[in-house]
Amino acid sequence: MELSIVGSGYVGTTLAACFADLGHDVVNVDIDEDIVESLNAGAAPIHEPGLDELVERYAGDRLRATTDYDEILDTDATFLALPTPSNEDGSIDLRAMQAAADALGETLSKKDGYHLVVTKSTVTPTTTEEVIAPRIEEASGKTVGEEFDVGMNPEFLREGTAVEDFLDPDKIVLGANTDRAFDLLDEIFAPLVERADDPAVVRTGIREAEMIKYANNAFLASKISLANDLANICKEFGVDSYEVLEAIGLDSRIGSSFLAAGLGWGGSCFPKDTAAIIAAARSRGYEPRLLQAAVDVNDQQPLRMLDLLEDRFDPAGKRVAVLGLSFKPGTDDIRESRAIPLIDALLDAGATVVGYDPVATDNMREKFPDIEYTSTAAAALEDADAALVATDWDEFAALDDEFDEMRERVVIDGRRIVTRRDGLDYESLV
Numbered sequence: 001m002e003l004s005i006v007g008s009g010y011v012g013t014t015l016a017a018c019f020a021d022l023g024h025d026v027v028n029v030d031i032d033e034d035i036v037e038s039l040n041a042g043a044a045p046i047h048e049p050g051l052d053e054l055v056e057r058y059a060g061d062r063l064r065a066t067t068d069y070d071e072i073l074d075t076d077a078t079f080l081a082l083p084t085p086s087n088e089d090g091s092i093d094l095r096a097m098q099a100a101a102d103a104l105g106e107t108l109s110k111k112d113g114y115h116l117v118v119t120k121s122t123v124t125p126t127t128t129e130e131v132i133a134p135r136i137e138e139a140s141g142k143t144v145g146e147e148f149d150v151g152m153n154p155e156f157l158r159e160g161t162a163v164e165d166f167l168d169p170d171k172i173v174l175g176a177n178t179d180r181a182f183d184l185l186d187e188i189f190a191p192l193v194e195r196a197d198d199p200a201v202v203r204t205g206i207r208e209a210e211m212i213k214y215a216n217n218a219f220l221a222s223k224i225s226l227a228n229d230l231a232n233i234c235k236e237f238g239v240d241s242y243e244v245l246e247a248i249g250l251d252s253r254i255g256s257s258f259l260a261a262g263l264g265w266g267g268s269c270f271p272k273d274t275a276a277i278i279a280a281a282r283s284r285g286y287e288p289r290l291l292q293a294a295v296d297v298n299d300q301q302p303l304r305m306l307d308l309l310e311d312r313f314d315p316a317g318k319r320v321a322v323l324g325l326s327f328k329p330g331t332d333d334i335r336e337s338r339a340i341p342l343i344d345a346l347l348d349a350g351a352t353v354v355g356y357d358p359v360a361t362d363n364m365r366e367k368f369p370d371i372e373y374t375s376t377a378a379a380a381l382e383d384a385d386a387a388l389v390a391t392d393w394d395e396f397a398a399l400d401d402e403f404d405e406m407r408e409r410v411v412i413d414g415r416r417i418v419t420r421r422d423g424l425d426y427e428s429l430v
């Protein structure tokens, strides 16, 4: 099929390359000329395992990129994969979606046949029907349900395993209002259903599909926060939280994933999506108490880490190494990384901070240009008074003699990754 994707970031590029791999002809539309140039030259604009190979294989053939919305005219369906960041108050910022809907509508005014527009971005319930569809109608002069349909297909991929997650999902959620839209969505996803390992296909309404995405992320974020809350209780009683969490994870009703307690959740999605759905709920007069508590627990974890340090000494004037800057291992993405509030708190307390990460240093330098960075963990530990572990990079598990070069061997582990041994003043956050 001929497909177009507006927005070529993490999701749009992965979607485009994977759709091409599934046999579709894909055109990516982005306002960023560098991204378009990079894609057309066969290089993915973002780093994801397996993505470069796919882009290189299909660029100039089944995959191409453009800044020109009119190239959408030759396609059967358009996926909107635009950013949906947070406003100051946490509510969803729909400006990119609105701009894209206006531009798409203008383009569709020139199209003769039927077109399907699918929201891929994470948007609060009713956005597709009440914001996107009316703007396309307005700009195109066409009527939804007649000359075009809208649909919603949320994405559940994780950064670092995006291609793998896309090509082998647990579920594919298809939201639509008309048989015609469902038929086309079925046709688009048929090669994926065939290739993947028996994914569930959920056919549902558009606003249900929108809410499924938030419910999914809210559940996972809350699961981690509940694990952290329980782990904090464990710590008060000298109970090993990891043994407890591992044991409860054996109950198939609970499941073992997303129970890794520690410094909490960051990244480009859990923080913004929990904030957006909380703000959306409040806009309708509902107070989501449990979800707010999940956010509160998450906000507390970095401060608890500082408390553990302050139990040992006043950090003012001390040299403190922060090991791990990315929001999770396997990525250079620092968006909402838990290392950020940790560094903020350390700086507020007057500490001298030295940061180390295998790949995220450049990104963190933009955020904190004035702290020191090292190119190895060993160099960060040299003469440090304390080491705080913020990200569970595998290499931190292998650190050993490097700790001997510290001035005071205080190690506070936010991710239970460091191997404990004699001679360290080691404490796990949970």
Ligand SMILES: NC(=O)C1=CN([C@@H]2O[C@H](COP(=O)(O)OP(=O)(O)OC[C@H]3O[C@@H](n4cnc5c(N)ncnc54)[C@H](O)[C@@H]3O)[C@@H](O)[C@H]2O)C=CC1
Residues within 6 Å of the ligand: 006, 007, 008, 009, 010, 011, 012, 029, 030, 031, 032, 035, 081, 082, 083, 084, 096, 099, 100, 120, 121, 122, 123, 155, 156, 157, 158, 159, 268, 269
């Ligand atoms: N990053 C992730 O792991 C996941 C993200 N999502 C959701 O997918 C959506 C997109 O996220 P990302 O791909 O991470 O965003 P991104 O920021 O990586 O990419 C968005 C792209 O849209 C382009 N763009 C902005 N305005 C445009 C316009 N008017 N016309 C054409 N292109 C335009 C930007 O230049 C950029 O390349 C968000 O709603 C996000 O919540 C969902 C699942 C996973």
Ligand SMILES: O=C(O)[C@H]1O[C@H](OP(=O)(O)OP(=O)(O)OC[C@H]2O[C@@H](n3ccc(=O)[nH]c3=O)[C@H](O)[C@@H]2O)[C@H](O)[C@@H](O)[C@@H]1O
Residues within 6 Å of the ligand: 122, 155, 156, 157, 158, 159, 160, 217, 220, 224, 257, 258, 259, 260, 261, 262, 263, 264, 265, 266, 267, 268, 269, 270, 327, 328, 329
């Ligand atoms: O909507 C999105 O964008 C995506 O958000 C998350 O994916 P991602 O943010 O890439 O990363 P995760 O692997 O889920 O980790 C998120 C955060 O939770 C933390 N985490 C994760 C698992 C755990 O057990 N404990 C824990 O603290 C990680 O360190 C990280 O900071 C979801 O897992 C994806 O399904 C979803 O599509």
